Amino acid sequence: MSEIKPCPLCGTKPYIRKYNAEEEDIVSCTVGGCPLSAGYITLSEWQKRPIEDALRAENEVLREACRVAEQTLRNFANGDLKGDAKVIAHNAAYRLFNLLQD
Numbered sequence: 001m002s003e004i005k006p007c008p009l010c011g012t013k014p015y016i017r018k019y020n021a022e023e024e025d026i027v028s029c030t031v032g033g034c035p036l037s038a039g040y041i042t043l044s045e046w047q048k049r050p051i052e053d054a055l056r057a058e059n060e061v062l063r064e065a066c067r068v069a070e071q072t073l074r075n076f077a078n079g080d081l082k083g084d085a086k087v088i089a090h091n092a093a094y095r096l097f098n099l100l101q102d
Contacts, residue, residue: 005047010034014046069096 007014007029014027017040026040069092075081076089 002047004043005049007031007034007036008049008052009036016043 004014004016004027006012010029010031012029012031012034015030017026017028019025025043027043027046028038028040029036031037072081072089073093073096076086076093081089
């Protein structure tokens, strides 16, 4: 399994109680006031973060789109684009400018 995720409510490192090979490890938060410190849940349940995982994947797609857009705009600014590529970059720059104004 990958790195143990922090508590989803308070962000602290969890306490992991190891068992023998036949039983799954259990986890709880180490902060007394946190609701997840009151009991234990299985490590596999602790690690499930479907919304967080989906947002991380979406953020990576957006970062890549920003990298591509940045390079395209640099090429446009340097005059390296011709024909249709120049028109597409101009339109993209205009749309990006309008998005950033909101």
